[in-house]
Amino acid sequence: xxxxxxxxxxxxxxxxxxxxxxxxxxxxxxxxxxxxxxxxxxxxxxxxxxxxxxxxxxxxxxxxxxxxxxxxxxxxxxxxxxxxxxxxxxxxxxxxxxxxxxxxxxxxxxxxxxxxxxxxxxxxxxxxxxxxxxxxxxxxxxxxxxxxxxxxxxxxxxxxxxxxxxxxxxxxxxxxxxxxxxxxxxxxxxxxxxxxxxxxxxxxxxxxxxxxxxxxxxxxxxxxxxxxxxxxxxxxxxxxxxxxxxxxxxxxxxx
Numbered sequence: 001x002x003x004x005x006x007x008x009x010x011x012x013x014x015x016x017x018x019x020x021x022x023x024x025x026x027x028x029x030x031x032x033x034x035x036x037x038x039x040x041x042x043x044x045x046x047x048x049x050x051x052x053x054x055x056x057x058x059x060x061x062x063x064x065x066x067x068x069x070x071x072x073x074x075x076x077x078x079x080x081x082x083x084x085x086x087x088x089x090x091x092x093x094x095x096x097x098x099x100x101x102x103x104x105x106x107x108x109x110x111x112x113x114x115x116x117x118x119x120x121x122x123x124x125x126x127x128x129x130x131x132x133x134x135x136x137x138x139x140x141x142x143x144x145x146x147x148x149x150x151x152x153x154x155x156x157x158x159x160x161x162x163x164x165x166x167x168x169x170x171x172x173x174x175x176x177x178x179x180x181x182x183x184x185x186x187x188x189x190x191x192x193x194x195x196x197x198x199x200x201x202x203x204x205x206x207x208x209x210x211x212x213x214x215x216x217x218x219x220x221x222x223x224x225x226x227x228x229x230x231x232x233x234x235x236x237x238x239x240x241x242x243x244x245x246x247x248x249x250x251x252x253x254x255x
Contacts, residue, residue, distance in 0.1 A: 072108060074111075075140075075141065076141070077143065078124050078144065080115060080118065080119045080144055080146055081147075081231060082214065082240070083141075083143045084115035093113075094238070098248075109139070115143070119144060120147045121161035125161040125165050128169065132169065138174060139174060139177065140165075141176075141177045141244070142162065142178050143179035143214065145199070146181055146183075155191070158198060162198070162199070166202060176206070177208065177210075177211065178202060178208055178211070179199075179210075179211040180214070199212070211243055211247050215232070217243070224236040
């Protein structure tokens with residue numbers, strides 16, 4: 001037994017504690033220990049990422065109501081040539097004048113004009129569901145029926161179509177304004193009476209505001225109409241808006 005080359009040499013049976021212990025040197029992690037350390041580091045990193053993501057999502061959710069409140073509320077106009085601006089230049093119709101008024105007032109409402117020249121209550125009824133889904137309007141203005149009368153259509157069908165449109169718009173959460181008009185006496189007294197009354201009947205049944213006649217105050221003035229004596233001139237469009245506005249404006253302030 002002895003020291004050789006600075007090393008302790010002893011037989012296998014020699015007591016272990018009789019030889020000085022070598023200095024401790026930590027062994028690098030390997031095998032299961034290395035895998036555990038790696039998994040622990042990944043877990044800490046993933047936890048940090050999840051916490052960051054959760055914070056971002058919370059901030060986004062908090063900001064969502066403010067974004068929704070800033071989104072413009074839609075006033076959807078569903079009408080015929082009277083609202084489509086037949087025979088007029090761009091920006092001259094009463095609907096365009098309404099849009100201008102709301103913009104000047106910095107109103108949160110924006111106008112979508114879905115009016116089509118020649119449209120009837122049947123066509124409007126067919127188009128309305130898709131328009132409600134697309135625009136999600138806060139207010140729906142229905143100006144239809146004139147072409148039904150011009151074609152001598154069954155007024156029972158006109159009544160049914162308008163009533164269904166009002167009902168569908170209300171079911172979608174929109175406030176509704178029904179816009180009527182009066183037809184000339186040459187259609188016969190019974191037809192004229194029934195036509196002029198159906199708008200008021202629907203408005204009363206569905207509890208919606210009514211513009212009795214969009215041509216009120218100038219309907220007999222031929223100078224206010226184009227050569228066809230059906231469509232108002234550009235200079236008369238402000239009168240149409242003046243007839244609609246008193247019934248429409250309360251819907252733009254009510255919650």
